[in-house]
Amino acid sequence: xxxxxYLIQNTLPVAIPLLLVALGGMFSERSGVINxxxxxxxLVGAFFGCLFVYFVQSSSLDAQSILLLGxxxxxxxxxxxxxxxxxxxxxxxxxxxxxxxxxxxLIPAAILLFSKMFFNSxxxxxxxxxxxxxxxxxxxxxxxxxxxxxxxxxxxxIGILLLVLSAIVFYKTKFGLRLRAxxxxxxxxxxxxxxxxxxxxxGVSLSGILGGIGGFFYAxxxxxxxxxxxxxxxxxxxxxxxVMIFGQWKPFKILLxxxxxxxxxxxxxxxxxxxxxxxxNINQTYYKMLPYLATMVVLAFTSKKSRAPKxxxxxxxxxxx
Amino acid sequence: xxxxxxxxxxxxxxxxxxGKSKGFSAFTAALLAIILGLIFGYLIxxxxxxxxxxxxFQMLLxxxxxxxxxxxxxxxxxxxxxxxxxxxxxxxxFNIGASGQYTMGMFFALYVGFMWKLPDSIHWIVCILxxxxxxxxxxLIPGIFKAFLNVNEVITSIMFNYIGMYLVDMLVQGNxxxxxxxxxxxxxxxxxxxxxxxxxxxxSVNISIILAITLALILFIVLNKTTFGYELxxxxxxxxxxxxxxxxxxxxxxxxxxxxxxxxxxxxxxxILAPSTIAGSSMTYEPVSVIAANGFNGIAVALLGNSNPIGxxxxxxxxxxxxxxxxxxxxxxxxxxxxxxxIAVIIYFSAFAMLMNASVANLIKxxxxxxxxxxxxxxxxxxxx
Numbered sequence: 136x137x138x139x140x141y142l143i144q145n146t147l148p149v150a151i152p153l154l155l156v157a158l159g160g161m162f163s164e165r166s167g168v169i170n171x172x173x174x175x176x177x178l179v180g181a182f183f184g185c186l187f188v189y190f191v192q193s194s195s196l197d198a199q200s201i202l203l204l205g206x207x208x209x210x211x212x213x214x215x216x217x218x219x220x221x222x223x224x225x226x227x228x229x230x231x232x233x234x235x236x237x238x239x240x241l242i243p244a245a246i247l248l249f250s251k252m253f254f255n256s257x258x259x260x261x262x263x264x265x266x267x268x269x270x271x272x273x274x275x276x277x278x279x280x281x282x283x284x285x286x287x288x289x290x291x292x293i294g295i296l297l298l299v300l301s302a303i304v305f306y307k308t309k310f311g312l313r314l315r316a317x318x319x320x321x322x323x324x325x326x327x328x329x330x331x332x333x334x335x336x337x338g339v340s341l342s343g344i345l346g347g348i349g350g351f352f353y354a355x356x357x358x359x360x361x362x363x364x365x366x367x368x369x370x371x372x373x374x375x376x377x378v379m380i381f382g383q384w385k386p387f388k389i390l391l392x393x394x395x396x397x398x399x400x401x402x403x404x405x406x407x408x409x410x411x412x413x414x415x416n417i418n419q420t421y422y423k424m425l426p427y428l429a430t431m432v433v434l435a436f437t438s439k440k441s442r443a444p445k446x447x448x449x450x451x452x453x454x455x456x
Numbered sequence: 457x458x459x460x461x462x463x464x465x466x467x468x469x470x471x472x473x474x475g476k477s478k479g480f481s482a483f484t485a486a487l488l489a490i491i492l493g494l495i496f497g498y499l500i501x502x503x504x505x506x507x508x509x510x511x512x513f514q515m516l517l518x519x520x521x522x523x524x525x526x527x528x529x530x531x532x533x534x535x536x537x538x539x540x541x542x543x544x545x546x547x548x549x550f551n552i553g554a555s556g557q558y559t560m561g562m563f564f565a566l567y568v569g570f571m572w573k574l575p576d577s578i579h580w581i582v583c584i585l586x587x588x589x590x591x592x593x594x595x596l597i598p599g600i601f602k603a604f605l606n607v608n609e610v611i612t613s614i615m616f617n618y619i620g621m622y623l624v625d626m627l628v629q630g631n632x633x634x635x636x637x638x639x640x641x642x643x644x645x646x647x648x649x650x651x652x653x654x655x656x657x658x659x660s661v662n663i664s665i666i667l668a669i670t671l672a673l674i675l676f677i678v679l680n681k682t683t684f685g686y687e688l689x690x691x692x693x694x695x696x697x698x699x700x701x702x703x704x705x706x707x708x709x710x711x712x713x714x715x716x717x718x719x720x721x722x723x724x725x726x727x728i729l730a731p732s733t734i735a736g737s738s739m740t741y742e743p744v745s746v747i748a749a750n751g752f753n754g755i756a757v758a759l760l761g762n763s764n765p766i767g768x769x770x771x772x773x774x775x776x777x778x779x780x781x782x783x784x785x786x787x788x789x790x791x792x793x794x795x796x797x798x799i800a801v802i803i804y805f806s807a808f809a810m811l812m813n814a815s816v817a818n819l820i821k822x823x824x825x826x827x828x829x830x831x832x833x834x835x836x837x838x839x840x841x
Contacts, residue, residue: 138802219804223804223807228808228811229807229808229811230807233550233755233803233806234804234807234808236552236755236801236803237801237807238800238804240752240755240756240796240799240800241797241800242798243792243796243800244793244799245797246784247737247791247793247796248791248794248797251791251793252504252791296699300577321585331519332601344671352720365746366745370614370618372612373615376611380611390472418626418630420623420625420626421626424618424622424623425618427615427616427618428615431607431612431616434601434605434607434611434612438605438606438607438608440539440607452722
């Protein structure tokens with residue numbers, strides 16, 4: 136049973152970055168812009184968040200407030216970086232996949248350059264401990280206390296809050312409805328007076344904010360508050376895209392998909408603690424491949440009836456019909 | 457006098473024609489992207505260390521000429537991955553999986569190099585072919601997923617980049633004949649598996665650059681002179697129209713990605729089988745769980761070359777050239793990562809360079825026609841008088 140709790144407690148901090156970034160991708164794609172730059176946006180968020188932590192870690196602020204402030208910094212950085220994508224893909228009508236790839240290539244190189252120049256290392260190492268051993272009172276609750284309120288990070292609660300907020304914005308506001316219209320049929324949306332360019336900027340910017348936060352939460356929850364240019368975010372941005380497709384571009388399905396992938400990954404990295412898997416004596420690399428292989432299997436079964444936004448990937452041009 | 461006028465007006469006419477042609481505008485677009493990227497690089501150097509920035513930038517630009525052999529040596533793999541990306545682009549497929557195909561090709565070549573005992577004269581040829589097959593395999597999978605299961609090839613090939621990387625690292629580390637665990641790298645390949653050198657001193661440049669250029673030319677012919685190439689481009693323009701015209705898009709998707717994979721796989725084989733400048737050694741591979749960078753540089757090469765095989769030859773040499781320059785700029789204290797930043801910025805701009813190019817061209821045309829009308833009028837009046 137302890138192994139079970141251990142796996143769940145470790146799954147959540149991994150699932151939250153995937154969830155947030157996939158939600159970001161959802162906003163962007165439902166507005167009609169393919170955001171393959173999520174990997175780069177995550178790394179931007181992780182880098183600037185960690186940079187912020189690095190500079191304030193010796194001050195008297197307590198760890199959780201630093202984390203919250205770092206989150207805001209990461210969100211801002213992600214937003215700014217995503218503007219580069221909207222500028223090229225919405226205003227300049229460039230190919231969205233190519234622009235995204237360029238942004239993905241730019242940031243690891245920039246981080247390596249910056250870190251080598253100023254820190255003489257490959258990235259940023261912080262020594263602040265964000266880990267929460269147990270939340271007072273709540274951790275005493277049977278079962279749920281062990282799952283949610285022991286050995287965890289504050290990122291888990293923020294992530295769930297952002298999920299609920301996203302779902303409300305997406306389904307219960309005028310803005311959400313208009314955003315979705317722009318991804319399905321931008322010309323129809325335009326004909327009833329919706330500014331398609333603005334909505335697409337908004338969609339990409341939301342994905343920048345969520346992607347930046349997700350990246351910082353990855354650095355906190357998975358990398359222990361560190362970030363570096365070589366490994367980056369280890370393909371989490373791309374995995375998040377797969378999570379988004381698996382979740383059929385819908386918030387709560389995305390949550391389930393994120394939990395599924397995070398669980399597989401956690402299992403892969405904690406084989407030694409699971410007696411019956413350890414006894415099989417399979418090379419650990421197979422388990423590391425598992426999340427990627429599972430993505431492929433899942434996509435193979437879900438893509439046929441894919442509910443992808445109809446207008447995604449096509450730059451909106453008023454003059455076309 | 458009049459003759460001159462006629463010939464010059466003809467020249468202008470020709471220039472206008474050339475200016476309107478697609479290849480020319482692609483060339484100027486690439487040039488524009490390169491210039492913007494380089495300006496950005498200079499600004500970074502300027503910020504990093506203003507004192508040496510001019511010398512450093514000069515080295516970045518012309519340093520490659522001092523290492524001409526190396527420029528071609530390092531151009532070979534990215535030329536191949538560039539072809540892998542560019543060829544698929546022609547069909548509207550974004551083969552971001554060149555990294556995985558490259559890694560698989562490299563592993564297959566390594567495997568044959570170490571494990572098969574063959575006569576010296578054909579050993580390296582078989583190694584190259586093995587590399588090609590490895591790449592094909594890793595191109596086939598996204599092809600099948602795309603053609604039969606409607607899975608976006610971008611996601612598939614990204615996933616297979618990771619799967620390939622982990623798989624190869626595991627297989628290399630598990631093979632005692634290949635891997636020296638104390639040095640965390642592969643052992644030296646036997647000399648018979650290494651490619652014949654071109655004999656330029658202090659450089660590993662070898663026969664593979666000639667093979668790569670030949671392959672680029674073959675792909676150019678396939679694309680422009682064969683039915684398959686025509687179908688491929690037609691499907692790239694409008695897959696519904698081409699399906700309606702009776703083209704088998706499923707077969708073409710798979711075939712395209714297999715050929716693309718073969719190119720990237722050859723790139724990996726060429727890279728690992730290159731002869732070393734130090735006698736008795738060879739190129740080695742370190743399994744460090746990092747996606748092969750040459751695959752992503754291939755994307756840059758393909759975009760800069762406008763996915764045209766001939767353009768890709770030049771863009772590969774150019775990128776290799778500034779990479780060498782960037783390495784040499786470290787003499788002035790600059791980090792070679794500057795080049796990676798510059799390349800990324802070049803791709804970013806090249807994504808909308810065509811559009812920028814058109815607006816710049818319009819601006820020039822407006823200016824030019826204004827000036828011309830101002831200048832020509834008095835000249836005419838003179839002649840009339």
